Amino acid sequence: MQWEVQNRFRLFRAAEDFQRQVTAQRAGGVLQAERLLERDADGRGWARTTVDRLCLDAAGHLVETCTRDGERESxxxxxxxxxxxxxxxxxPPGTTCAWTLQNNTDAKQELTIGCEEEITTRVPAGVVTRVVVDAIPKDGPVQHAEADIRVRDLLIAGLGDSIAAGEGNPDKPIALSEEGFCFRRFLGTSNSQYYRPGRAGFRGDKSCEAAADTTPGAAATSTAATQDWQRHGARWMNAACHASLYGYQMRAALALAVENPQIAVTYVPLACSGATIAEGLLGSQTARECPLQGSCAGSSPAQVRQLEGIVRRAGRSVDLMFLTIGANDIKFAGLVGNVIIEDTAERQLSRRGDLVISPQESDDILRKTLPASFVKLRTALKPLVGGNLRRVVYVSYGNPALQNADTVCSGGRDGFDVHPALDAKPERLQPVATFVSERFLPAVKALATCGAGILCNDKASESMSFVDAHQPAFAEHGFCVRADTDPAFDRKCFSQTGDSFEEDQTVAPDGPLACDMRASDYRPYASRARWVRTANDSYFTAMTYPQGLPALLKPRDIHDAMWGIVSALYGGAIHPTAEGHAAMADAALPMARAVLDLPTPPDVTTAPLAPAANTPPSPDAAAPAHQ
Known part of the structure; x- marks a missing residue:
């Protein structure tokens, strides 16, 4: 006989959502599954039909009791x-099966059905259910089989920062308007405003003139417009953390459930964009964005404190923890700002607001502050994983700025012309990319694994399980990599020379794109050569208006000059795409299986997916990528 747990990824309320993942992963791994799912979803995102059917409340927090497939469960x-x-x-046809199910909790079950039929039942947690079957044919000998059923329920937690959370990949991406939406700039010239696609459904005034109106009643109109604008934002599994079903931690935990039919996975998503060790893991942090519906607390509780409560209520320690942390500690977003924000009024203000910092400043933090933070983190995590940090699978970062293993992206406005002040100048990009490869990535590996020069009280129990197998692949899929098989919108509308948008302000309000396609033709989850979101991708996918900005950077209305910068950067620029996260999940799975003592699934012969009608094949299947 055979048995399996149904809908065994317990974050999903509906079995159909889990079964869709099972079917997709037969293609061979998480990356191939992602491509298949997005082929079926036309690149619009498979998660948009799943995110509202999770065991989470409107704010993205776990619920105590969840109705899954019609059954209320703790x-x-x-x-x-x-x-x-x-x-x-x-x-043989006509054979009947006499079944007996018995354990020391429930009454014995006995039933006789056709052997071609299946039994669906519920077995109690923590005990063995003995199953006996006699297959009785019309003629011939009886076949007898016995099996013990005991479900292994794995408590898996995901902690960390924006890379851990899935930033850049909202479960329901923004719906784009074909009309232009006006942003101001800090310049006092004829070029002091510009137009980009707005949010579809927004009913307010899209011009900058309305925002400058100081007549009576204008403030109330502006407030109403802001509220309407917010209602048409992207949808996240957890808006305060920009946590997404596309994040590698969620995808890896889900893949473990798919691969192992006789386990259940109770997944706890806690990773939060913007998190550092001090503010995010060990202490609370400012919310990234408020949910589209319901109240907004304005902050997210410390991830470790949340997990302590979960462990206490569950009555057991965590079986496996996925972790990625450290980039925000060294102010990686400031490094990105340093590369892409031109020497303009925007750069000067961003510098004062900590959105621009140098590699030297990051290196000082890396040397002087981060090691002590990791000591505190190890101390906090050990009790949650049974005293052994081997259960913590630390998945490292990929360098986002490479076009191959030995070459940094050449830079320029390609992918960054969504804002007039953005330009990844080579002289700024090269030192940052070198710092990431030669200083930051080796340092976090040493910190996670108690490497040379790192203070650990007991290396055997304080060394984390480390994963960086995805880094060579990321080196071939940086933010600048293009291919002839990229989506048609990318090839036609995202100019390599920085001319993607209409500059004539008599034309731009009605059509902000320079190409002849519609903004809504952009497909945020279509397969493409780059696995790293550009600023253009970030704006067209999430168009984030983040909460909790420093007072210096707080915009006064939705057309404010600072929104143009932060809406391009805070929604996931220089973060992995869904394909990038899927590749990270594939890299993390071997280590996760080893920690949990789970089998490696049988080899699957993989091949590029066959092209759908009028759809180019995936980037890895055809023409070589190029810059």
């Missing part, structure tokens, strides 16, 4: 699990 301490049992032997 999320952290389920009393039982749904299983499917089938007779797997060769049985």
């Amino acid at each position: 999320y952290l301490k389920p009393a039982d699990y749904p299983v499917r049992i089938t007779f797997a032997g060769a049985a």
